[in-house]
Amino acid sequence: MRFDIITLFPELFAPLLTSGVTRRAYDSRSVDVRLWNPRDHAEGNYRRVDDRPFGGGPGMVMLAEPLEKCLQAIRADRAEAEPAPLVLFSPIGQKLNHAAVQAWSGSSGAVLLCGRYEGVDQRFIDRHVTAQISLGDFVLSGGEIAAMALLDAVARLQPGVLHDEGSHQFDSFNPALDGLLDSPHYTRPEVWQGQAVPEALLSGHHARIERWRREQSLTLSARHRPELLVQARSAGGLSPEDEAFLSRLPASGPAGN
Incomplete structure (x- = not known):
């Protein structure tokens, strides 16, 4: 799969792409990441990529024209019959969860737009953006951290990335756990x-450990x-033994051994 990242700060991605076990996905190109700076597609001596908002107010807004030219360069480089979706990280997007990560991990990839400043000219969003994603109800200074979160979550699900191929099957929120939280872990x-x-x-x-x-x-x-x-119960994921245990569970206090 291939992810093209539109960002004014491509250098922020270097640690992600070269560190930890997920770098195997990037080194092998099972997750092919390519970085594009819209400033390279801006005009004038200053390569301007933002301007003041109409109507006044604080901050700056990313210009539509450099973004569109950058996107056109990506489309030409990808040369796909069906254009890859363009994803914008924004507060109105759907919150990223495990099911969405699994879906992206089996896709052919996307173009990820990392907004900055007060946002992106709405006309570019209306014309080109096909999906929007949010990490949660808080605001970041840019979309780069959100893009890295998605890339990392997708990369670790690719074959050969984790030492134990089955380890991610028992992550929190995984269907193998009926979408519940993982249990605590201990070592020497x-x-x-x-x-x-x-x-x-x-x-x-x-059986006792399980x-x-x-x-x-x-x-x-x-x-x-x-x-x-509630979600696991509605999906039929809780057994009678599970329900019996939950009925005996104290309202608070440490879990027993």
Whole structure:
């Protein structure tokens, strides 16, 4: 898949593309990332890419013309029969979640527009943007962090990126967990500063370990994200054993071993 990033700050992406396990996806081009600066497509000595908003007010607005020329260069370079979707990161977009990440991870990619300043000229949005994405109800100084979040989430789902191919199957929000939160994790030593690893994890009894993890997942979801239980229940993801455990769960307090 290929992601073309329209950004005024392409240098921000260097650490993402060269660090951590996800760099395997970028090195192998299973996730092909290409960076495009709209300033390269602006005119005049100053290569201006923004101007004051009509109607007054603070801040600047990204100009439509350099963005369109940049997009045209991308379209020509991609040479696709069906143009890739153009995604804008903005507050009105759909919140990014696991289901959306899975869908993008199986797609052929997209063009990602990282807005800056007060935003992008609405006429460019109306003419070219096909989807909008939000990370949540807060405002960033630009769309680059949101683009990197999407790229990282997509890259780690590609074959050969993670050491254990099945590890992402048990991430929080994954269908393998019925969309619930993942259980806690422990490693050596068995006792650290007086805190011991839960005995169930040391038992070597696979069914018992699996059940412990399931109950921890249910407990964490009930305490921190109860809406996930509602969704899992409506989808038929909770077993009678799950429901019986939830009925015995205290309203508050630490989870048992």
